Amino acid sequence: MKANCLCGAIEIEAPNQHDVAICHCSTCRRWAGGPMFAVHCGFDVHFSGTEPSRYQSSDWAERGFCPNCGTHLFYHLLSGGEYILPAGLFQDQNFKLSSEIFIDEKPEFYQLKNETLKMTGQQVFEQFAKNH
């Protein structure tokens, strides 16, 4: 899949993906201005052009953005190195919304009709501990 930031300074290449997960956590909502529509892209993600700026948002992850236009580019796990990218970067991709995480941090003012696998933050951390 190919994408670029708003100003075009950064181009992104990632392996094709189908599933989108939404994260309702308070950090994602502050970062993205709403829940993050996230695509797990694995390790083989390449950025070209301007070097993305990075902000470490927790002990285990950093978030990247274009230093020129501010487009959000990735959530990156520091241990393991997996990249999780905003679905909106890939505007012509045929995605399916499959899961919602940190459902316990979702505010009341919106409800999604999609049938999804819903996990609390606690369940996500337990799964993360098992897989890493």
Ligand SMILES: [Zn+2]
């Ligand atoms: Zn940009």
Ligand SMILES: [Zn+2]
């Ligand atoms: Zn989140």
